[in-house]
Amino acid sequence: MHKSAQVGQFWSHENAYGQVYRDFEVSRLSVISEAIQSRPVFHSVLYLSVVLFWTISISYGAALHGPNTIAVNLSPHVALFTACVGIVTYPKRLTWVPILALAGLFFVPAILPFSGKPMWITMPEVTWDLLGFMWGANMLSGVLVGHIVRQVYAQIARKFPPLDTALLVTAVISVAFLVICTIQFLAVQKFASKLDPAHLAALGFDENYNDFALNRTLRGTAVVGGFMVAILNMPTRASLLRAAPILGVFPALALMHQSDSGGYAMMDVGLLALLLALTLPARVAPLIVIVGVAIYSAMTGAYLTDTAPRDFESFLLQRYAILMLFIIVLAMALRSRLSYDLAQREASIRRLSTVRNFAGVGLFAINVPRDMMRVDPAAQRLVGLPASDDLEALLSRFEHEDQEALRRMILSGDAGSHTLLVRLAHVRANGEQRILRVHLWSEQNLWREHIAYGMMVEVTDEHKRQRALSDALSELSVRQERQKQLFSIVSHELRTPASVISMLIDELKSGEDLAETTSQMREASSQLLNVLDDMRQAVNPEKNQRIHHEAYVPADVAESLRNTYQLLARGNQMRLSVELEQGARSTLKGDAKRIKQVLGNLVRNGIIHSNGSEIRIAYQELPQDLVDRRILAQGCWTVTDDGVGIPEADVERLFEPFERGSQDARNQADGSGLGLYIAKQTIELLGGELTYFTAPQGGAGYRIWLPDPLEKAVVHEEEGKEVVCAGFAKMSVLVAEDNALVAKITTKQLSRVFGSIRLASNGREAWEAIREEQPDILLTDLFMPEMTGDELVRALRADGVTIPIIGLTAAVVGDDTARFIEAGVTAVMSKPLNVANLCQTLQNEMGKPPAADTGT
Template structure:
């Protein structure tokens, strides 16, 4: 380097211009080279730049193509997904809580039954939810769509549609972060039909569960090969097991023999469908009957199963046992009662008859105990045939018949009385059957007819005896009263009481033997007045026996009402007399209380009590029976209380016995009476008239001369003009049209009795009052005379005040 440096320095020193020229040339040459190199490099750079531009353009083109393809693919996927959702009836939504708006797909809009704007947006979402979503579901929606809730939310809720129906909607959604913030995106589906089916299924399952529980049934699924059983009823029913168990092995613990277990195994192997067995129960305390029924085989997961139902049929078996026992007992009862049984098919008329029924109907031996209904109908008595056919039609309609009596013709031609009862029912197959039982009552009917005939003879005998006794007694009573004997001392009052007692006995006999002939006669009166007069009429009896009477009423007892005065006074008289004579009491209480009922009626309660010995407990049951005299040594017929009860019933009430507060007997009468609205004024009452029959002509027919005289005298004292006849024929001869205001006639007379006279007078056009007089307190004379045309009847001796009241009334009694 030093040498080169020295050479260059020498050259520079000797040839500076040459060196400068050479340097200039060199510089020029180097510049040219550099320029050429620069040109070359520039061309290369331009070529590389062009290549790079081409590569970049191609890359950009590829990327653009890829982006376009991706965008097109995304659009197609989104469109296809939307189409898939729409076809599945699934709607989509995006909910923006910041703007409270929700984008809805077409399907979502239809599911929510709402309209959106042109962009598919639903505004005021919270307001819509609050208005349309069922209130109990709104809170769940509000919590589920909360922006702070980052979890995926699955909700089922109900909305009210515009037509008023309820629609079930299922929603799945989650939060997404977008440029606008957090939004909730999700899908909607209309699940109304599924929910309805689910509800129906749940209700059906509940009903099945209740039915299984109520019927003691347990449902099992049995795996055939292993015998493993799974209770499907979750521990309800017969065994109360809630987990899998070996059915056969488990049942070996029951008290069943080996043969029974083998039979059970056959059921599981499907060799038989039904099986019953008995055990003592898992607790060993009770005997049960169990039944197993199986279904058909089915496969699941490569295994064979059957469904089995176990039921506790103990109650059914017990019922069957009771039915069998009842059937045996009924058969024994029929045999013991002598009844025959018949079963009839109402559609075919085929009739099965028991042996006893064949004997009663006298059918002779039947093939298979079968005959026809038509053949039996041929045996009916002609007078009973239509009635029996009507009863059979009632049976066919389902109406039971009881105690029907009719006659059937026997093979001998004679008729027999039978009694029948029947009912229609359906057997286990649903076939209608008429079951009837028959009793032979021919002997009873004959005995009843003989009894009725004997009773009629007895009644006629009593009527004659009553007439023959009452007539002289009534005559004597009227004579004594007319002569003033009753006022004489010391035997006048006793004579009167004796006469009245004899007449009362005759009246009692009539009430007992023929209560139907006792008629109720109501007239305006106050209970207070009637009871006070009754108690006053008994004062002599009570004084004689040193008995203190006590009479208590309330103000309402003075109300005028329609009373059967005679029945009320007779009942109270009998009860007070009964207490005075038989009780041994020192005090008798008569109490009457009336209370308004609000329908123009009053309720009347009358009680008669004493402080006597009372009624022994063993005699209370027969207290009101006729001829029951109880524990007494006093005279009497034993008819008093029986008649009192009949009188109470005639007045529409009741008469009961109870022990009094004073330790004696107490009889209580209760009934209701209509208030009196048409009460005659005092000027019209018979008490205000001195001669109520003044100016009246009376035709009087009586065959007993003494009664003729006495009764005519009484009538004349009332102001009447009396024409007397000794019998009906004579009275008919004395009759002249428009000459008599009233007719008073005895019933039993020679030549023409009261019936014939009454009938003849009515036939001749007589329209006035006809009153019959009779001493026959027992018999049908009274009814027969009324039927003949009389207005009323009176017992002898005639009560002149009652007669005046009857004949002066404006209407016929």
């Protein structure tokens, strides 16, 4: 996704991002259950203290301010919520605690002393059958409600978020209480029909029982919902102590009513409780309201004593007072939800701000019409601005070239988001340019003013890494492209020496001048191998062969070149001429092989590309036009032709790899574009210089000079002395080579020097042959079936084989030599195998030549 799209989504989906930094919610009921399980005694004492206070307060209020009949006051019992709420919140193995508590609390209203009313247990109308039935009905109702809600909770907890689950449980427990308790008072009414009619009035089973029991059930429904909300929102001790003084308003209101200064008692306390439910902290309000209403009811009898309504207005007031209780519970539940969401939102913003500040992401907002800007602390640190400023102050912090682009982005007012990379005017201590990525989003406020909201983050290091990666990828792409070009034109580079060899083979058929043809064929094959070396040099110039100084005579080099390319020149209707001046017959010391390679490249280019009739090869010891140069020349070679020449515009890139000049006639012929590049690279490796000039004949000209010291070769007696491959006749050689023709020729060459030669067509076969009979020397190719050459060497060295092992490779590119060396070979040699060099290598390895075989 594009960065700007991501920023747009950041702003438009603020809630989704806020969810990430919310608390990881768990069910409050689960938290309460775990807390009770960890400290069952403490939490049970706390819970039972509250319900005991409630039961005693409400029971005394009913006894002091009303008839206190057993039928109404036990339909349902004032403490019935103890079991309902307790079974839901307690761990399963401890649910007996609230059940046992209800069983005991049931008898509190029956034994109230000092109430001015007879205690139920002393009334002759109250039988043990009646008490037993009422006890059983309330116990059954409480247990049923608790277990029903517990089962429902187990189901909805899997489908709803924890907070929604808690609210749903509050609703479910209220509905379940209402339904079960309605059935309960109907069952009690049915039971009353079996009692002595003379006792019904004293027990409260009169014509108002149904209305009073229904009112009590409705109020009990609100109470059980209120207690559920309170338990789900238990406040901290500190917040509860801070709010405790507010409880004083409830007895104060009760005293007002006792002095006939209040209005309708239940409505007054209901309004007060609703006010506190809406204004007190959401976690404190439920407990304060429950305790306050209990105190008020105990003092006034409100909600505890029912009287038959005198008129319709009284009937409505009673119903509104009950409805007020449900409104209070609903308000506390919704406030709990809203308060939690607000707290989570604030916590999410705080955490997000902390992370954003730590990450160095700055925010800013600009009122464009009023030119007012606000900047947060992170952005202040990034751009060095105060908390409030104007647009120009912000723009001044960036490079002049970026200011206009940023200004247009801010002032445009386009809908959607935009992203821009800008450079800060202030650089780092090390002089490095600082770069910010600015994301912007615009909208109109309530007054239809254009407001731009922005986010900025420093990406200097990221930009530097991306630039380095881009440069590396570009360089890699160029190298890959060049190597691809190289491989695609290998056949072209090999064509010239291969063509010469083909023509020389035809010459051999004529049988004329065999000595000269053989010499030319040797030169052509040497040229073919040199082309392969050129390929290696072009691909891996850092792995060039070492410079090898040897004696040579410039005149011999020139003649050798003419012999090599004579037939190719004739095939192109051209002639080769040699001009030798002073010093051409002198014996010099240098890398004759490389010099011959470079001159050969130049001659070949002239034959293939010049479209001329003559190529001249010239040598002089010290040309007059170079006398004044800082670097004096040991010798100067020139190669010129009378062809089309090189356009001046192409001269500058003439020596670059894969360049072939302009679209003139010379570019229509074959050519790799590597010849001049390799030639120049080779001469510079020797410390000399290769330059282009326009030949006097009008074609192309190349001048090569080599540096001082002017070391004329003193040819010692041992120089040029051939290596004598004597003393190896008794030695055995194993050749591991999968190419049958190469193996045959190699065997033939080695048989002239060594005693016995064995062949193995792959590495596995060679390894098994050595295990049967160990040779004196092993020659192995690299790429072979079943087991490669380096694998073979590793296996032998691991077996303790210490004989000289020579690795052979024909590869132009790749890591063949490195693989052989890592495997543990004695030396690596190029194909085709030079037996003399092999002998020299073996002599160096053994310290001295083996004793010659005298035949005695």
